[in-house]
Amino acid sequence: MEWIQQLVNGISLGSIYALIALGYTMVYGIIKLINFAHGDVFMIGAFIGFYAIAKWELGFFPALLLAMVVCAIFGVLIERIAYKRLRNATRIAALITAIGVSLLIEYTTIFFRGAQPAAYPEVFKNRTLDILGVQISSTSILILSVAVVLMILLQFIVHKTKIGKAMRAVSHDADAARLMGINVDNTISATFAIGSALAGAAGVIFGVYYTKIDPLMGVIPGVKAFIAAVLGGIGIIPGAMVGGMLLGVVESMVSALGYSLWRDAAAFVILILILIFRPSGIFGKNAREKV
Amino acid sequence: MKKSKIFWGYAVLALVIYAVVQALITTGTIDMYYKNMLITMCINIMLAVSLHIVIGITGQFSIGHAGFLAVGAYISAIITTKLMLPFPLAIFLGALAAAVAGLIVGMPTLRLKGDYLAIATLGFAEIIRIVFLNTDYVGGAAGMQVKYLSTWTYAFVGVVLTILVIANFTNSRHGRACISIREDEIAADAMGINTTYYKVVAFAIGSFFAGLAGAIFAHNFYIIQPTTFGFLKSFDILIYVVLGGLGSLSGSVIAAIFLTVVSTYLANFPETRMIIYSLVLIFVMLYRPTGLMGTKEITHLFKFGKKGGTK
Numbered sequence: 280m281e282w283i284q285q286l287v288n289g290i291s292l293g294s295i296y297a298l299i300a301l302g303y304t305m306v307y308g309i310i311k312l313i314n315f316a317h318g319d320v321f322m323i324g325a326f327i328g329f330y331a332i333a334k335w336e337l338g339f340f341p342a343l344l345l346a347m348v349v350c351a352i353f354g355v356l357i358e359r360i361a362y363k364r365l366r367n368a369t370r371i372a373a374l375i376t377a378i379g380v381s382l383l384i385e386y387t388t389i390f391f392r393g394a395q396p397a398a399y400p401e402v403f404k405n406r407t408l409d410i411l412g413v414q415i416s417s418t419s420i421l422i423l424s425v426a427v428v429l430m431i432l433l434q435f436i437v438h439k440t441k442i443g444k445a446m447r448a449v450s451h452d453a454d455a456a457r458l459m460g461i462n463v464d465n466t467i468s469a470t471f472a473i474g475s476a477l478a479g480a481a482g483v484i485f486g487v488y489y490t491k492i493d494p495l496m497g498v499i500p501g502v503k504a505f506i507a508a509v510l511g512g513i514g515i516i517p518g519a520m521v522g523g524m525l526l527g528v529v530e531s532m533v534s535a536l537g538y539s540l541w542r543d544a545a546a547f548v549i550l551i552l553i554l555i556f557r558p559s560g561i562f563g564k565n566a567r568e569k570v
Numbered sequence: 571m572k573k574s575k576i577f578w579g580y581a582v583l584a585l586v587i588y589a590v591v592q593a594l595i596t597t598g599t600i601d602m603y604y605k606n607m608l609i610t611m612c613i614n615i616m617l618a619v620s621l622h623i624v625i626g627i628t629g630q631f632s633i634g635h636a637g638f639l640a641v642g643a644y645i646s647a648i649i650t651t652k653l654m655l656p657f658p659l660a661i662f663l664g665a666l667a668a669a670v671a672g673l674i675v676g677m678p679t680l681r682l683k684g685d686y687l688a689i690a691t692l693g694f695a696e697i698i699r700i701v702f703l704n705t706d707y708v709g710g711a712a713g714m715q716v717k718y719l720s721t722w723t724y725a726f727v728g729v730v731l732t733i734l735v736i737a738n739f740t741n742s743r744h745g746r747a748c749i750s751i752r753e754d755e756i757a758a759d760a761m762g763i764n765t766t767y768y769k770v771v772a773f774a775i776g777s778f779f780a781g782l783a784g785a786i787f788a789h790n791f792y793i794i795q796p797t798t799f800g801f802l803k804s805f806d807i808l809i810y811v812v813l814g815g816l817g818s819l820s821g822s823v824i825a826a827i828f829l830t831v832v833s834t835y836l837a838n839f840p841e842t843r844m845i846i847y848s849l850v851l852i853f854v855m856l857y858r859p860t861g862l863m864g865t866k867e868i869t870h871l872f873k874f875g876k877k878g879g880t881k
Contacts (some may be wrong), residue, residue, distance in 0.1 A: 548697065550690065
């Protein structure tokens with residue numbers, strides 16, 4: 280029974296990774312950039328949620344919505360200010376800029392509010408449900424349902440709406456899409472907005488689940504979400520979801536076996552194994568580079 | 571000028587710098603504070619140059635350099651503090667251990683390219699850090715007490731050795747193979763260059779000198795902790811190379827010296843320092859993506875139009 284409990288914990292944690300990973304994978308799919316600052320958008324989302332709930336006394340869902348909106352705007356700003364000029368730059372230049380943006384967000388936050396952690400207020404009475412002998416906290420279920428609803432919404436946007444169609448077209452071939460009359464810049468901004476909104480939502484539910492947030496909290500989940508995206512096949516949306524869930528479950532299992540200090544190492548080992556043996560991820564197809 | 575003459579010119583310059591600083595230290599003109607800053611400067615130069623051979627010369631984007639620094643630091647600390655062996659041996663073995671770690675990391679990961687390589691090296695550096703964090707023999711999270719053994723002499727010899735080996739490597743046949751990989755890996759491969767071999771060699775050399783820097787780093791402070799060798803340390807090293815110019819050895823050295831001075835004065839304002847660093851990274855990448863010096867060396871500025879001058 281304890282295993283099932285760990286599995287449920289793993290899936291809750293994994294759904295947070297999955298939400299962040301979706302942003303990574305969408306941005307990578309469209310402009311081939313590892314957006315290192317994505318983990319920091321997640322952190323900003325957590326803080327917006329914190330201030331909304333603790334200081335302005337909003338409920339959980341308004342706070343979640345507010346965090347998503349602010350993060351979406353923030354994501355678009357990052358893209359317009361820092362990344363837009365880099366469309367034709369080398370990969371190394373883009374990556375270094377992303378690292379720079381990430382450090383800038385982290386340390387500007389520390390500069391203004393200090394590095395000390397903040398305790399998230401309790402938004403829901405945490406009850407423990409007993410389902411067939413398995414103890415599941417109500418927060419786990421809440422996290423999972425919020426994540427699932429957002430993922431379904433994302434699938435709907437990507438596959439059924441006009442902007443989703445544009446996003447798919449640009450990620451396939453930006454130049455051809457431009458010739459077809461698609462506004463590539465706006466589409467990229469929309470991608471950043473959607474990805475950042477998901478990261479913001481992940482930040483709020485992370486805060487509710489772990490009850491402690493700090494300005495450097497985005498670093499490790501950010502890297503793990505990237506691992507999740509690579510695991511599922513970068514650029515592939517269902518891949519990011521499965522990768523995130525899988526990573527969460529693996530981490531919970533490693534903890535359950537008594538190696539909780541090695542949890543982060545396990546994630547990196549998975550990353551390296553995947554990169555060496557199947558660089559295109561679980562769902563990816565192998566594409567040869569053309570000269 | 572003949573190559574050997576240039577070499578002896580630099581050798582004399584190095585000796586003069588060493589003698590002047592050593593004289594100032596013995597007479598007490600340079601106090602402990604500035605001496606410490608000089609040693610930190612030397613460590614940072616070694617780190618910058620050792621990463622330069624990986625990123626600047628071979629074009630392999632590694633952001634896990636702090637991992638090799640950690641290996642050098644811990645192995646050398648174990649040798650002097652736990653095994654009570656002499657310091658020079660500890661430096662050598664620390665560097666060697668880092669080179670071996672570089673080989674182990676490099677062989678599988680260097681088949682990857684660009685972003686994937688970056689994230690894989692970051693992952694390896696974290697794994698190295700977590701291993702030290704969970705090893706009780708080296709003190710775990712609390713860290714490890716280390717004897718204070720680093721002197722200006724060790725640090726300076728380390729810098730000279732690092733620059734000498736890496737500059738010579740760059741100008742050799744192997745170095746040119748590495749540069750060709752940086753310019754276009756597929757074309758280099760088509761020309762019959764064993765790209766994986768050269769990438770691993772450059773990576774191992776870079777790791778060796780990072781380990782050397784780590785040994786001196788560990789014995790310059792009284793304690794080493796796993797948290798010192800995290801992402802931020804890797805990014806610190808990265809910024810030396812990026813600011814100096816991707817592909818410029820003298821650029822990395824100058825950037826390392828300059829940023830050491832800046833960060834020493836900003837030591838009481840760590841947030842401000844990181845904000846400045848990140849803004850520098852962003853602006854340099856947006857307006858001058860090859861770094862301030864590009865691939866030019868400082869000596870190129872003094873010989874316009876001559877052989878080996880500006881391209």
